[in-house]
Amino acid sequence: MAGEIPDLEAQVRTGTGKGAARQARRDGMVPGIVFGGDNEPLPINIPFNKLLTKLRAGRFKATLFNLKVEGHDDVRVICRDVQRHVVKDLPTHVDLMRLKRTTKINLFINVEVKGEEECPGLKKGGVLTLVRPEVELVVTAADIPEYVTVDISGLEIGDSATISRVDLPEGAKPTIDRDFVVATVSAPAGLAASDDDEDETAADEVPTTEMGPPDGEE
Template sequence: MAGEIPDLEALERTGTGKGAARQARRAGMVPGIVFGGDVDPLPINIPFNKLLKMLKAGRFKATLFNMKVEGHDDVRVICRDVQRHVVKDLPTHVDFMRLRRTTQINLFIPVEVVGEETSPGLKHGGVLSMIRPEVELVVTAGDIPDHITIDVSELEIGDSLTISSVKLPEGAKPTIDRDFVIAQIAAPSGLASQSDDDEDEVAADEVPATEMDAGADE
């Protein structure tokens, strides 16, 4: 299970409809609703500044939250929609769905690296480049992994590691169908520059002497 599921504190909203929603916005709150889970929908308010900060952080719709509302049991939710002002692009309403343990959701899972100590590419000065420090997976709400692990112990300089070589948790699968790159061992910048210089020297050596002499005469 994921070790750190962020809390999302909200207030139960008294009253429904446009009037109650406008009143909430005037009080610096964003109205919302929590639905699903075979129980009645729960109207809520979330502080505007707190919600805006989380939205700016990114991946709000792909984050599992522990919803805390006073007077109600904590429940795991995921955002299903954020309505925004047509001109100001600021949040005006937010919808959350309660999750059962068997519910499948898309989440970004961190990537953990092992084998760096024995990687021949890193031993020879290569640099580990993480193309995807997180990978978006389809997982079940009741079995969310802390991370996925990649092993770079056999990678040489220039080698890449793709999603097909990663053992994923049972029931999890990538949201992208193609075999995308997660990490690679890149050549150190000094070595890359030297390689470019060598290619330039080879190119110059390959120019026939007669052409060089002709250029000098001109």
């Protein structure tokens, strides 16, 4: 489960519109907006360097933050969108949503694999494919997992692990209402190609029945 909720410090952004946003960027800030809950939307600025550090650390959109803005009560927020420069790929605007501890939200959570050393399929030369490196789950704001785990320790070549084999935190559930595949163990490419060649050879060697002339004809 996620540990202590990290702080995200911001300042109130004075002024609205594109002019104020451009000025914020010139001042080394990333403009943003905080919305949701029972309060009005709050325009904010976040220091560019601090935001970039958190973005590069990963899982920014799946992390619950304690937003600290001078003159306002601390509030739990989660990022709903990060707009980026089309060329530089640097953040230009952030949308944050206020949350209660009991709020249910949809998030993409990373999938980690366990049981690789025990997996009989891998021991026989099989290849592991993580079909879904992330799965979308409905979780509560107070219980966002850092990752979920899929166990492949019993998979043979040709087997797959579905979402029902994934350890989900209490109260979390997939947004897709079916037992979809998360990981597979398949035959190595060389073996698969060999099997295909054998199938083709077998097909070529099937004897054909020669048709004789119709009855009564020589």
